[in-house]
Amino acid sequence: MNLTLRIWRQSGPSDQGRMVTYQVDDVSPDMSFLEMLDVLNERLILDGEEPVAFDHDCREGICGMCGLMINGNAHGPQRGTTACQLHMRQFKDGDTIDIEPWRARAFPVIKDLVVNRGAFDKIIAAGGYITAPTGSAPEAHSVPVAKANADAAFSSAACIGCGACVAACPNGSAMLFTAAKVTQLSLLPQGQPERHTRVIGMVDAHDEAGFGGCTNAGECTVVCPKGIPLSTIGRLNRDYLTATTKSGDNTPGT
């Protein structure tokens, strides 16, 4: 099939950027979306032009490195699918496809379709862990975990940190990302001692990084390639409220 691509080109953080139109012909429906971009880039290089920069690594939907706004949808038209797993059979001959980077204040563009998602790491560093230095762990079976909680914790832990939730959110909020980690750890007995400091630390880091507030628009969960549910945000809010009332003066034991 033959396609018209309109791709965001931006040479660096200070460049204003613009959409540039490219024609790609003989696209196979068996290609992945990123392979279609590979073909375009090979041609651009031989034509003496700069290839389009985009992030990608595992190309099997798990590393979270790729992320493209495709026709205004984060990761494109297919639900539950990252851009790298999207295949060209989802499109038809003659289509025009707009390809843009994630757009959010906390994700500045580095070049073309590549953005800086370092703010996600800062949110995790502010509490998205359980303090368990190597060597200090008790026997794994010393604390049973109800299967339902373990399964629900897993479902939240499936987040790949791609940033689609932020890109889709009208407020540029990373609340689904933050809530997924808060939910995973607060469902497990091992996560209880730091439950309240964690949620406060992570939400503060989220706000400091320049992400917007959550207004329950729900766009995030629709585009999430791993189906993280909106209910995680409810859990985060509940933990956050409890934490702020309990730890107002940070006195131990209150």
Next chain:
Amino acid sequence: MELYIEGDPVADTKAPEGPIETRWERRRFEAKLVNPANRRKMTVIVVGTGLAGGSAAATLAEQGYRVKSYCYQDSPRRAHSIAAQGGINAAKNYRNDGDSVHRLFYDTVKGGDFRSRESNVHRLAEVSANIIDQCVAQGVPFAREYGGLLDTRSFGGAQVQRTFYARGQTGQQLLLGAYQALERQIGLGNVEMNARHEMLELIVIDGKARGIVVRDMVTGEISSEFADAVVLASGGYGNVFYLSTNAKGCNVTATWRAHRKGAYFANPCYTQIHPTCIPVSGDHQSKLTLMSESLRNDGRVWVPKAKDDDRAPRDIPEDERDYYLERIYPSFGNLVPRDIASRAAKNVCDEGRGVGPTKLGVYLDFSDAISRLGRKAIEAKYGNLFEMYERITGEDPYEVPMRIYPAVHYTMGGLWVDYDLQSTIPGLFVIGEANFSDHGANRLGASALMQGLADGYFVLPNTIANYLAAGPFEAVDGTHPAAIEARRDVEDRIQRLLAINGDRTVDSFHRELGQIMWEHCGMERSDAGLRKAIDEIRALRDQFWQRVRVPGDGEGLNQSLEKAGRVADFFELAELMCIDALHREESCGGHFRAEHQSADGEAERDDEHFSYVAAWEFTATGQPSVLHKEDLNFEYVHPTQRSYK
């Protein structure tokens, strides 16, 4: 000119003597320690943030060392350990099914086809149980039983259920556990994290590894970083084949640059080809996707009996199908080990009986299992895998059989390390897939995650202290002649790549190199084929340095430049892999030589002549490498011929 020169054998692996059960404990006791106040004065560089690198960086920081961590991805959470599906082995014996440290040790040595070091493998089995404890404490959501205890399942090469898992995403969950421990240390200021940085050279001063030269992939800035020790955890080199199940960015540059500076490279020819991957669909193919080995529990592998049979699979009657694994290996059937299943698929395709548009594929058919167990049961077991298959191929595996073909998956070879995981360069330690240590000639399923975390959480943090106890070493900086030279080498290389401005892209060279390697150094190797490959690789490498086109400059983000540097190193590694494969005139594990097989096509190992680790020393570009042999002694597990018939 000779292809290689034989040098002195490897003298000392530093493995302690005595009963194997006590060696690790004794090594830890005899090793020197560093007191906590002195740890704060010492810096360790860790390259790579996968299971091995992430866990090592976090643990060293917890111990009080200053750590500088580097990864080429935009975040340490993305390293390719994240893609591991199946699980992690540990000798917990929670099933009461006869498992033990000794049995895990035994299975791993046998699974490696008797080409690994007994002392190392035993240590791996010993610490395996601690890994599970550690990960549970971190909040890794392993699968559990209704009683709240951990669930386990069985995996290839073992008769006990010792594999812990988190659905089909075990690697992801373990990696996020290590990543979170690392982020905690970053937040505390104990680790300086440098994402989007690529190591391009090792700095060796007075015979010791003292630093690295890195390129900031966003600004293009080249800088020299110094430390008291350097740890490489940069993963495997499967992408030398271009198409593999590795992530696109996986590369050999960190270990290859260290090799050129004096670190021996061990057993480079040992590569694992995984039998169940989605076949190549066309020239545009950029990577291959694994379908979990667990599918072979219920799927039956077949091809048509006749050559060039173009009928749809459902139109081929039962008596015109060849369930070749069941036919050749009646006792193991579809569950033969990875190397055997892969080679059998290649053989039937070579006979012209392959299926699908490229004829490089075999059917994995679930119709019997669906009629026996019902579609619901199959959905519950494999639903996510079936969906992934349909997303990629557009075919519904509930209706038509899957098409699968083998693909490069893991590399057992890597930098040579002693029992302390130290390379032949003092102060340079190598962990995880980047070293050669524990898997011999073939890795068992669910053992890569075990080794990565064993090295990073428990082995390296203990053994590196013995080296650092002599530190802190004399301060060095960028004015040292060796540092200036390393940096200049990096800058010259980048300028050289940018200046060629030829007529072919980096990817076109990489793809062609991959085809040579797959053809001659893949599932089956022969003397004539390997010699041909060596000539072709050399010729193509010359072409690369004359004709490659790398657009742009070195000043900012330049993905073509990154790829060009990696492919240049793959060319050099590819030649060494072929030489290693040529010199090893036997078939063992993932290394199958056409000349060394029995009348019925089974691998023939030659313990009399090849029971050793081949450790290669770099001499100079274009000059033959020197082979150093480390003899393998088997005191506890006696070598036998593997048979699965």
